[in-house]
Amino acid sequence: MRPDILNPLFAEVTALKGIGPALAKPLDRLGLARVVDVAFHLPTGWVDRLPRDELDMADSGRIIVITLTAVSYRSSNGRGPTRVQATDAKGNYVSLVYFGGHPGWAKKLAPLGEPRRVSGKLEHYGQDLQMVHPDYVLPLDEAGDMAGREAIYPLSEGISSRRMSQLAAQSVERAPDLAEWIEPGLLAKNEWPAWREALARIHADPADAKAHERLAYDELFANQLALMLVRQSSRARKGRALAGDRRLRDALKLPYDLTGAQARTIREIEGDLAQAQPMLRLLQGDVGSGKTLVAALAMLVAVEGGAQAALLAPTEILARQHYESLRRLLGGLPIEIAVLTGRDKGRVREGVLMGLAAGQIHILIGTHAIFQETVAYKDLGLVVVDEQHRFGVAQRMLLQAKGRSPHLLAMTATPIPRTLTLANYGEMDVSQLDEMPPGRQPIETRVISEDRLPEVVEALARHLAEGGQAYWVCPLVEESEKSDMAAAEARAEMLRGRFGDAVGLVHGRMKPADKDATMQAFSEARHGVLVATTVIEVGVDVPNATLIVIEHADRFGLAQLHQLRGRVGRGGGKSNCLLIRGGSLSETSRARLALMRETTDGFRIAEEDLRLRGAGELLGTRQSGEAGFRLATPEMLGALLPVATDDARLLIDRDGGLDGTRGQAARTALYLFERDAGVALLRSG
Structure with a gap:
């Protein structure tokens, strides 16, 4: 259960003052459904407003704040702009230009003869100065709260940066003071503010690097801690050792030798399968590096050890293709391979289900239909997940609930930069196929x-x-x-x-x-x-x-x-x-x-992609079932992830895990950053 102290943050966004149906729509388009979403919707930049006593051509192109008085109005008939002629304290002229809308609106904003505090971008227009749609035109008694620096937020049509800033301020007000989860020495060394102070500071001044760093670190720390708890829970499960006797692999006639990387990876997998702790391994290989063959050999080890193996593919096309290629590859061996997708109905499906339950089918290939409740295995020992990035941590856990904690081999042909491997697969051991089989043409x-x-x-x-x-x-x-x-x-x-x-x-x-x-x-x-x-x-x-x-x-x-x-x-x-x-x-x-x-080096391309695009969308599709990072930028990942990983490990190994004082605070952080799958696992595991 989420701690009560976080309830004000996890309230619907309509709990904030001034949000009616009209404003809820643009917020919804931005994915801001709860107060916490607004709090974590950080500014991406800022505008500095330069206070000026008089107009000056030299300020053209800058955003200034100045006191002006309207002296006349000019509005053209039809669709032309309304121009408010105004002067500064020294009598210099500027035009405030408004396109569209009713001319009466401009007159109401700046009545003749009444001074107004005005802010906007000063521009040349021929020999004259003008401001098109000034950001602010306020009576002097209301202008005190005009910030010299204003945050710029990612926006959607129907909401302004100023409005977003007001909502962010309200969301910060609702944020509670939370107990500290960062190791004290690390906190002092980095001179980071407390969590709530950091949140308030970043919305007030987007240039505050220490505040942003602190929030990004918190998010990464919660992520790494959750992955470690998942790993700890998996490691604590009693699986069973699968030792192959080589009878099937020796009978397999391969048309070519394995690459060094394939041979090394298979040795690593054999070592994992021989342990009673369930294997959790990620196999990264560039397009065409021979992952399918490694998976086939891993599944043969499981079958030699008396167990069944299942291969999970993200799409029907891919599942059927794996089925065909494995049938060709393993054709001469005394094993039964079957395929099951959502499309298989009636007698075909019944036949597969009966064969699985009786143990007559040794290897099953399919889409996630192979993990529905109706699918029962006699003895599932190994699960291979292809195109791993389509499945989130939650799905990985679900797979392992089938059978007696089966071993898990996840494969991806999307090379993942080292930092993101740590962020998304921190609970797994990683093997890389970094050589191409002979004969692959450039x-x-x-x-x-x-x-x-x-x-x-x-x-x-x-x-x-x-x-x-x-x-x-x-x-x-x-x-x-x-x-x-x-x-x-x-x-x-x-x-x-x-x-x-x-x-x-x-x-x-x-x-x-x-x-x-x-x-x-x-x-x-x-x-x-x-x-x-x-x-x-x-x-x-x-x-x-x-x-x-x-x-x-x-x-x-x-x-x-x-x-x-x-x-x-x-x-x-x-x-x-x-x-x-x-x-x-x-x-x-x-x-x-x-x-x-x-x-054509996928690993180099992945590192560049992270640099050019950012972590959230790195894999072409957002991580299914996994939140991307909202507060940590790609530039921060490289510097902060290793530190967050070490700190999370320290909490588990030295500081009493989630039961100690710091652990209780860290538990709140897991809920705050919605990485609480880790807590749920500890309770259920």
């Missing part, structure tokens, strides 16, 4: 402007004429699957005009059976071109497809571009990736595309 990447689209279509025609196949990925359209789909449908239509039935189309809103049928047709070369939205991002494996065209590549994150590019380069031939860019590029987009052209 992929040549080129960036092409969208006005050269006809040339790209001609190049595609030549590619198809030579017997090649290609992917054509349509742009990601923010917030709307429908418009992704429309873009893909329009592009498929255009290409069909040229290539006829050789063009297939897949998008996220298709029925699973139709999607699978199209993918099947492409993998059997009945389609030469597959037009797709990002549904092909992970795991699709067609060795003959050696060209990928990505439209509006500037709208994708680096990690996602790298994933998409990894769909080619899977056969023996040379592969090409064409990144089509829009007309006007931001600096960040330009840097991303240049890096894609320069390197």
Whole structure:
């Protein structure tokens, strides 16, 4: 249960004064549903208002605060602006310009002959000075509270920075004083303020580095502590040792030798499986580094040890693809492999469930349907989770509740920077496949402007004429699957005009059976071109497809571009990736595309992506089931995460865990930053 002391912060946002239905909408768009969300909605910058006694051309372009008196009004008929002519104490003139709205409104703000305290950006207009829509026009007796420095917040239409600042001040008022959870020596060394003081200071002065650092540290500390509690709870569970006798692995005829990285990783996994404590290991490998083979060998160890293994994939396409490739790889062995997705109904499903319960099925592959309550295993010993970043910590825990605390191997083809591995998978041991299997061809990447689209279509025609196949990925359209789909449908239509039935189309809103049928047709070369939205991002494996065209590549994150590019380069031939860019590029987009052209090293790309984008959206999709960081910026992660990790470990190992005095305060921090899964685990475990 959340401690009562935090209740004022976790109240609905409507508990703040002045929030009616009109203001609730923009707040909702910003994801601010509770008081604590407003408190943690930190300013991203600030405006300094320069106090001036008289107008000066030299201040043009600056935001000033000055006392002015209106002397006349000019409003043009129709849609023109209203101009309020005003003078300073020395008689210098300035125009206050208002567009739209009723002229009477400007007159009400600045009545003739009455001095007003005015703040806004001073600008040149020919030989004259003007202020367009001043931020403040206040009677002198109300102007005392105009801050010299004003915070700038991330906003949504319908709410101003000033209004947000007022709501933030109210939310800080509701914040309680909390007992200190940071180790005293660390607190003193960094000269950090107390938690509540830091919150008040950052909203009053966004440039206060110590206040921001303190809040970011608290969030990271709560995160690392929760992960350690998860790990402690998993380690305390009694699992069972699985020692393989090699009979299945020795009978397996591999067409090639393992890379050094694969051999090392399998030794690490064997060592983990041989322990009674359940394995918790994250396997990171770049696109094409051979993770599936490592997973297959791990599952064979479990089967040799007398247990069943399950492989969980994030999508139906990927689950069926794993099933096919594992059947090919393990075809000659005396083991039974089955697949189960949400689509399987009736007799097929019943047959799989009975085979699992009886222990006749040794390896099950599927989507999260394989962990529904109705699915019972005779003896589940190992769970492999593919594309780990689609599943949060909560789902990882759920998987381990099946069977007798099975061992867990999580895999990701999205290389994750070291700092984020620590932040999101701090409870896991990590293995990296940092070598490519022999025979993987480098992929040549080129960036092409969208006005050269006809040339790209001609190049595609030549590619198809030579017997090649290609992917054509349509742009990601923010917030709307429908418009992704429309873009893909329009592009498929255009290409069909040229290539006829050789063009297939897949998008996220298709029925699973139709999607699978199209993918099947492409993998059997009945389609030469597959037009797709990002549904092909992970795991699709067609060795003959050696060209990928990505439209509006500037709208994708680096990690996602790298994933998409990894769909080619899977056969023996040379592969090409064409990144089509829009007309006007931001600096960040330009840097991303240049890096894609320069390197295919996923780990380098991931580090750059973190630098360019920030942690919350690093993995292309926000972490499912896991909050991103709201207070810690990417720049802070590198410096503060290792310290937070050490401090959390110190609390557990030396300071009595959550039962000591500091531990009780830390327990409150877990609830405050919504990392309380850790506390729940301790209670249930």
